[in-house]
Structure formats: structure tokens, C-alpha cells
Amino acid sequence: MDITGKVAVVTGAGQGLGRAYATALADAGAAVVVNDVNDETAAAVVDAITAAGGQAVAEVVPVGTTEAAERLVARAVDTFGRLDVMVTNAGVLRDRVLWNMSDDDFDTVVQVHLRGTFTCVREAAKRFRAQGEGGRVILAGSPAGQRGNFGQTNYAAAKAGIVAMARTWAMELARADVTVNAVVPNAATAMTETIPFLAPYVELMEQGRPVPSVVRRAASFGTAEDVAGLIVYLASDASAGVTGQAIGIGGDRLSLWSHPTEIRSAFMDGGWSADAIAEAFESTVGEVQETYGIPAPKLPALQEA
Secondary structure, three states, X not given: OOOOOOEEEXXXXXXXHHHXXXXXXXXXXXXXXXXXXXXXXXXXXXXXXXXXXXXXXXXXXXXXXXXXXXXXXXXXXXXXXXXXXXXXXXXXXXXXXXHHOOHHHHHHHHHHHHHHHHHHHHHHHHHHHHHOOOEEEEEEOOHHHHHOOOOEHHHHHHHHHHHHHHHHHHHHOHHHOEEXXXXXXXXXXXXXXXXXXXXXXXXXXXXXXXXXXXXXXXXXXXXXXXXXXXXXXXXXXXXXXXXXXXXXXXXXXEEEOOOOOOOOOOOOOOOOOXXXXXXXXXXXXXXXXXXXXXXXXXXXXXXXX
């Protein structure tokens, strides 16, 4: 897919998924602003892209503030003349169970993920509207934000909020021909290597060994590069009719997440009292309750090499 002439900003692009996104966009012809908080990793990504014949510059700044967002958009416009794609990938983890989570644990994750997404997209939206030629906004969701996950109050809340913002911004930016979608990725990164049932497969990848097909399908788990094709597609003209969606990808699986929706209702003339709800709930709306948490698929035992 050719996206030559487009200019993209990718936050958190120094490693992992962000690096894969930036590299894939550049390989497809886009000029890329590589954002990270680490000078060396950002420079390494830029060097790799330019060595392969692509165009990239680094902008080292932690996302979250309005000033950081302004710097990223300005770097794209000043260097490449425009902005077409904003990919908000930057993130951090501060995992703790609820009763052990500090204010700083919560605020740090929300600042980077949720506020960082908001400020970067707000600045990008201003630029898209000024250019008058549409644009692409690609947000990073997570299975934790869709389902909840033990020990991730802060992360799950931020990721759920990001998908809600995607649906809202898809409405607000539609008249400007700007699409907004959330990607729900699953890949071997620093953020997933600590998950116990995935750890053996991360080790396999690090050894250069293939991950079993059943894992790539059942767990939707593979490399960061397995996810990057979706970013290129959503950045392209081919995805012009796709907006307001949460799209899952990982390993061999591509999926579409449902939006929250009422699944059953009951009615009571004059309204519901607490006693009436208690009497009717289990036989009406609550007869089958929804599941929660990320299910761990049954995966094959690894054979020793």
C-alpha cells in the first residue's frame, strides 16, 4: 500500500509497537515524526528509516502537555509541510492492585495515555481543519480497556476512555473528512512480556523461534510487526470509510470489537423500586450477566528445543 506524500506523527515510537508503526509507515512512503522520551532510541529509529531510504525526524518530548502536542505538530509542518496522520501510541505502566495503587501511579498513567492522546489529537485536529484536506487519527486501545484487567485500574480506565474518545471524535471530525479509529493490539512488547501465560512465547520470539500457529490465533499474539499493517491501512486512502471503530489485531487474528450496547431490557409501569428490581433482576435483565477480565486461552505446552 502506497501512502507516499503523507506525513505522520507517531508517539512513543522509540521501541516496541511504536517503532514498528513508524517503520511500516515510512516503508509505505510516509514521512514520519518519531516521538519518544529517549534521545537514543528515537535517533536509532530515525537512522533505520533513513538508511532504508525513508524520511524521518525525531522529536523528543514526553506527551501529555499541550506544549508537547504543539511541538509534535509543528515539527511535522515545519519539516515536511503538512500533517496527515496522528498515531497516539505512547504509554507507560504502573500496575498495582487497587488498594496499593498510589495517586502518582494513577495520575502518571492517565497523564501519558489519556491526556497525551487528548492533547495530541486536539492539536492534530486543528491542523487537519486548517489544511482542509481531511486526515487520519489512530489511537492505541488495549484489551484491558475493553475487558478490564487485574492490577490495571489506571491503564484499563485510560484505554477505555481512549476508545470512547475515538467514537466521540469520529462524530466531531466527520465533516472535516477526518477518520478516527482505535487499534486494540496484542504483541510481544515490554508491556506484555510480564504476563505469565505469554512469557514463554515472548522468550521464543527473542530466541528467533516461531510462535505456534494456535498461539497466534487463540491468543491473537505475535510480533509488533504483525500489528503494523493495520496502522498503514488506517493511514491510507483505502480506509476512508472506516471511522469510530475499535479494531483488534495480533498474531494471525484481525477483529472488530463491539460497541457497548444494551443487550436486554425490562419495564415496570410507574418505574422501578429497589424491591421490584431485586425480585425481577435475575429473571429479566440480569438473567445472564456479562463476563469481565481478559480470558487466558488454553495454549499448548512448549516443547523443549
